[in-house]
Amino acid sequence: MPPLFRRASRASLVTLVRKPGCHLCDDAEAVVAKVCADLGVPWEQKDITQDEDLNRRYWEQIPVVLIDGEQHTFWRVNEDRLRKALG
Template identity: 35%
Template sequence: MCATAAGRLDELAAELGFSWTSTDVDAAAAAGDAALRAEYGDRLPVVLLDGVEHSYWEVDEQRLRADLAR
């Protein structure tokens, strides 16, 4: 699911001209930062927009397009 979401975000970023980053919450937890796993673990992948949870499990493309247009 994460790879699918990342692929779609890559396509949308190319089309709409935004950039995005990803964070591996499992790697962060293994490195001692379990906060992300505790916060988002059951809803991965999670899309944050300006630091606020926007969608989870899949990219809500229609909503993302609308919010980026604002």
């Protein structure tokens, strides 16, 4: 299966790449936190302003959601799509 459709038992980490003061990032955080809590999948946040590599790769797409380091989505996080990718 493509990495975007891994099951939660195989997903080890969801990463939300965000920046301070970003309302889309706040919306994405709420979705990621809810879905990951429901499915028991760990997640983390990374600040794009504190990481040169992330800044270079994702600046124009913030917020970005990665599943095990692979890009899942950007800008608006769809709860159903994330749930399907993890579950």
